[in-house]
Amino acid sequence: MIDLYSWATPNGHKVHIMLEECGLPYRVHPINIGAGDQFTPEFLRISPNNKIPAIVDSDGPDGQPISLFESGAILLYLASKTGKFLPGTDRQKFEVLQWLMFQMGGVGPMLGQAHHFRIYAPEKIDYAVKRYTNEAKRLYGVMDKQLATHRYIAGDEYSIADIAIFPWLRSWQNQGIDWVDYPHLKTWFDTIAKRPAVQRGVQVLADLRQPLIDDKARENMFGSTQYRTR
Numbered sequence: 001m002i003d004l005y006s007w008a009t010p011n012g013h014k015v016h017i018m019l020e021e022c023g024l025p026y027r028v029h030p031i032n033i034g035a036g037d038q039f040t041p042e043f044l045r046i047s048p049n050n051k052i053p054a055i056v057d058s059d060g061p062d063g064q065p066i067s068l069f070e071s072g073a074i075l076l077y078l079a080s081k082t083g084k085f086l087p088g089t090d091r092q093k094f095e096v097l098q099w100l101m102f103q104m105g106g107v108g109p110m111l112g113q114a115h116h117f118r119i120y121a122p123e124k125i126d127y128a129v130k131r132y133t134n135e136a137k138r139l140y141g142v143m144d145k146q147l148a149t150h151r152y153i154a155g156d157e158y159s160i161a162d163i164a165i166f167p168w169l170r171s172w173q174n175q176g177i178d179w180v181d182y183p184h185l186k187t188w189f190d191t192i193a194k195r196p197a198v199q200r201g202v203q204v205l206a207d208l209r210q211p212l213i214d215d216k217a218r219e220n221m222f223g224s225t226q227y228r229t230r
């Protein structure tokens with residue numbers, strides 16, 4: 001059985017979708033990151049970087065339990081466990097890995113900063129808003145160009161790279177994006193959004209999520225609580 005520690009955010013959604021796509025049984029443990037659940041000693045033992053998502057699989061590679069944090073590592077683990085959504089041949093596998101890394105190193109961090117400076121920052125810093133909105137547009141452009149000639153982001157097959165990217169693009173409005181500029185990416189987005197497992201995945205914990213607007217949530221996410229030594 002897989003224990004999932006998560007919250008209804010883009011990084012959480014990647015793993016929710018993958019678990020649903022693979023049809024793996026799992027038990028959900030909500031980690032309310034606005035309320036500060038990510039700082040409990042129990043959660044930090046599983047996820048030392050105080051971030052969701054994390055999993056504990058009682059049936060790890062050697063039959064022993066394994067605990068994992070970082071959504072990209074979890075997607076790779078689940079792909080390896082099930083043999084799904086990561087091609088077997090080296091050429092295709094590395095195509096997928098390069099787009100997975102593009103998501104983990106670019107799309108996630110940059111769009112996360114776009115959300116931060118466009119929505120959550122207590123002061124509007126024009127330079128930062130422009131910088132991350134432009135970066136969001138640039139990344140959407142890269143994906144649109146790739147999808148002009150490929151069905152999925154890494155080629156002909158749906159893969160963990162698509163699963164990693166999709167949840168971040170659901171918040172396109174918060175990133176200053178107009179879909180008109182990215183027609184190929186929009187077609188891909190609509191195709192992925194229709195998948196039944198994706199629809200189930202984005203519903204996981206959705207009823208518990210609240211906007212990060214109160215002072216306690218802001219303090220937990222962006223204030224001194226983040227920087228306390230633990």
Ligand SMILES: N[C@@H](CCC(=O)N[C@@H](CS)C(=O)NCC(=O)O)C(=O)O
Binds near residue numbers: 009011012038070
């Ligand atoms: N690189 C990490 C990023 C995870 C991440 O940023 N998680 C956010 C929610 S989307 C979180 O848990 N934030 C809580 C915090 O920073 O205290 C991954 O992909 O798993």
